[in-house]
Amino acid sequence: MKVKSFFILGFAAITFSGCxxxxxxxxxxxxxxxxxxxxxxxxxxxxxDALGNKEFNEDKxxxxxxxxxxxxxxxxxxxxxxxxxxRKLFVENKKLNGEVSFKFKDxxxxxxxxxxxxxxxxxxxxxxxxxxxxxxxxxxxxxxRIIWEGNEKVLKFEMLTDVxxxxxxxxxxxxxxNSSNDQ
Numbered sequence: 508m509k510v511k512s513f514f515i516l517g518f519a520a521i522t523f524s525g526c527x528x529x530x531x532x533x534x535x536x537x538x539x540x541x542x543x544x545x546x547x548x549x550x551x552x553x554x555x556d557a558l559g560n561k562e563f564n565e566d567k568x569x570x571x572x573x574x575x576x577x578x579x580x581x582x583x584x585x586x587x588x589x590x591x592x593x594r595k596l597f598v599e600n601k602k603l604n605g606e607v608s609f610k611f612k613d614x615x616x617x618x619x620x621x622x623x624x625x626x627x628x629x630x631x632x633x634x635x636x637x638x639x640x641x642x643x644x645x646x647x648x649x650x651x652r653i654i655w656e657g658n659e660k661v662l663k664f665e666m667l668t669d670v671x672x673x674x675x676x677x678x679x680x681x682x683x684x685n686s687s688n689d690q
Contacts, residue, residue, distance in 0.1 A: 526555070526556045526557070526566070526667065527554070527555060527556075527566055527569070527570055527678075528553070528554055528555075528556055528670045528675060529550040529551060529552055529553050529554070529605075529668060529670075530551050530552035530668060530672055531550075531551040531552070531638070531665060531666065531667050531668065532548065532550055532551070532664075532665070532666055532668070533548070533549040533550070533551070533664070533665040533666075534547075534548055534618070534662070534663065534664050534665075535547045535549075535661060535662075535663050536614070536617055536620070536661065536662040536663070537660065537661050538614065538627070538659070538660055538661070538662065541622060542612070542613050542614045542615070542616070542622055543611060543612045543613070543614070544610070544611060544614065544634075545592070545608065545609065545610050545611070546589075546608065546609055546611065546617050546659075547606060547607070547608045548606070548608075548609075549604065549605070549606045550604060550605040550606070550607075550608050551602065551604050552602045552603070552604065552672060553570070553596075553602075553603045553604065553605055553678050554603075554672055554675035554676060554677060554678055555567070555675060555676045555678060556670075556675050556676075557676060558584070560613065562675055564678075566676075566678075567678065570596075570678065571596075571681070571682065573636065574594075575594060575595075575596055580594075584609065585688070586614055587616055588611055588612065588616035589609040589610075589611055589616055589617075590609055590610040590611070591594060591607065591608070591609050591677070592608050592609055593606070593607070593608035594606065594607045594608070596682055598679045598682060601679055602679055603677070603678045603679035603682055612628070622657070624657075625653070625656070625657035626654055626655065626656060626657050627642075627655040627656075627657065627659065627662055628642075628652050628653060628654045628655070629652065629653045629664070630650050630651070630652045631650065631651050631652075631653070631666075632651070633646070633650055633651060634647050635651065635666055636666055636667040636669070636671070637651065637653065637664060637665070637666055638663060638665045638666065638667055639663070639664065639665045640653050640662045640663060640664040640665070641655070641659070641661070641662070641664075642654055642655040642659075642662065642663075642664065643655075653679060668685055670690050
């Protein structure tokens with residue numbers, strides 16, 4: 508699983524013409540039953556890979572209006588088994604970050620985390636950069652697996668993307684923070 512598959516590029520879960528990318532993604536999953544619970548997904552250093560101004564303006568509109576405020580994003584995630592309960596953007600150290608919180612009834616919708624034989628586990632590609640977790644990382648042939656004990660109530664992991672952000676366009680200067688922007 509490449510990082511790009513995580514939450515369908517996070518905020519870019521609805522397919523639009525541009526591409527929003529980020530440096531790091533962090534998951535905190537609270538399990539309240541065997542398979543249900545809530546998750547918070549945080550995206551760090553959101554940028555646009557748009558080359559032209561038209562595409563860049565579309566990326567800004569998609570992020571600041573459609574993904575942050577619209578019901579379309581909420582409905583698309585509900586179809587995937589994720590009930591959005593919060594979404595916000597914020598600037599920290601001149602970087603635009605985002606956060607999405609959702610409830611789920613089946614942990615499999617949270618990036619394919621599985622529950623089996625008293626354990627939770629997530630399998631990722633060998634090259635994916637897991638930078639932290641409260642589980643155990645086990646290397647396998649061509650894959651890595653993060654394993655958590657079945658009695659663990661909070662599953663955490665952070666991953667870096669393999670995207671070079673240096674030449675991408677900053678979004679933080681265009682974000683106007685106010686309470687009507689965040690849900």
